[in-house]
Amino acid sequence: MAEIVIRNTNERISDEAGVQEFLAKQEVLYEKWDISKLPDELKENFTLSDEQKARILSTFDSEIKDLAARRGYKIWDIITLSEATPNLEELLAKFENIHTHTEDEIRAIVGGKGIFIIKGADDLGYFNVELSPGDVISVPENTPHFFTLMENQKIVAVRLFIEENGWVAHNYDDPTFVKA
């Protein structure tokens, strides 16, 4: 289940109702998929073949179609990052710049862990959303954010897009952001 850390105060929100209430207030979509539907050999597997990726997408076909119908997504795929990813450190360095997109950035976590760092409303500042398998999150369009991995440096996630170029990153220089 997702957990929140408010970076300015170090306050951690770990209870499900609290996480849901916090993210709803920040207009961040947060839902759950039943990750137990996934066959065992596809759980926490970070070296997926194309055929295995297709099986993950078909396992969650109804969840994907439901999101697409509600929110207008037209294309989806699977992203995997792990120590097996060529140039992982370079990729992460690129990810770790605050940016915005003209469409929302939605991810359904299938394996591993990851963190979205998102700029909150008003004087809240930035908050971390730590994500586990089954968490579905959408960063709203035009909201400054970035994504990174947690200590285990592994993740598998489903990404959904409205337009092929909608996820282009626009850099957002923010002097108020303080790295951990």
Ligand SMILES: [Fe+2]
């Ligand atoms: Fe992004």
